[in-house]
Amino acid sequence: YLGHKGRNFCIWPALIFVVGLVTLCAYLVEGQELLNPNGRLRGWQFFMGYWYLFGGSNVHWFGFGSGSFFKMSAWLQQNYVFEYNVIEDRLMVWPWLHNDWLQILFEYGIIGFVASILLAGFVVYRLWRDANPVYFSTALGLMSGMTVCFPLRFFWTILLASCLFI
Numbered sequence: 268y269l270g271h272k273g274r275n276f277c278i279w280p281a282l283i284f285v286v287g288l289v290t291l292c293a294y295l296v297e298g299q300e301l302l303n304p305n306g307r308l309r310g311w312q313f314f315m316g317y318w319y320l321f322g323g324s325n326v327h328w329f330g331f332g333s334g335s336f337f338k339m340s341a342w343l344q345q346n347y348v349f350e351y352n353v354i355e356d357r358l359m360v361w362p363w364l365h366n367d368w369l370q371i372l373f374e375y376g377i378i379g380f381v382a383s384i385l386l387a388g389f390v391v392y393r394l395w396r397d398a399n400p401v402y403f404s405t406a407l408g409l410m411s412g413m414t415v416c417f418p419l420r421f422f423w424t425i426l427l428a429s430c431l432f433i
Contacts, residue, residue: 307365307415314364317343318373330376337362363420367413 314336318326331339340361364370372380387410394403409418409428418424 310361311364311366311369313347314340314343314361314373315369326376328376328378330372330374330379333374336364336370336373340364363417365417366415367417367419370417 318331322331344360364373368380368383371383375383387406391403391406391410394406405427409424412418419428
């Protein structure tokens with residue numbers, strides 16, 4: 268329950284309804300491509316498959332290193348011909364994984380991924396506990412956007428995310 272100026276209300280039914288309605292509308296517009304915009308699902312499977320199969324136990328725990336995806340993705344795509352654009356007759360290059368959570372797992376491993384999830388959970392819990400619906404919804408929006416829009420590559424979204432800690 269969130270309390271705001273003496274009024275109590277339960278946010279979860281409203282939140283579930285809004286998320287469900289938005290998801291339904293998106294599915295009606297996008298169909299099967301809702302979960303696979305521009306081949307992202309195939310890209311996630313390709314790169315995370317490499318991370319899993321060829322990374323080794325140290326990489327699984329600690330990742331390939333900060334900023335490693337940018338360098339490794341070009342090499343992987345060139346050597347394994349991940350995605351070829353027939354229309355423009357050129358190799359498509361993914362400089363980002365198009366999913367901040369998976370990119371954190373790829374670059375920082377399980378330890379960095381779990382630390383990020385715990386930090387995000389702490390921020391959401393603190394904003395929910397402090398009954399701040401604007402910051403709470405901003406945090407949820409940013410974290411859900413990290414799944415498909417990879418906003419942490421931009422300075423302004425990093426600045427927005429850091430403001431949630433103040």
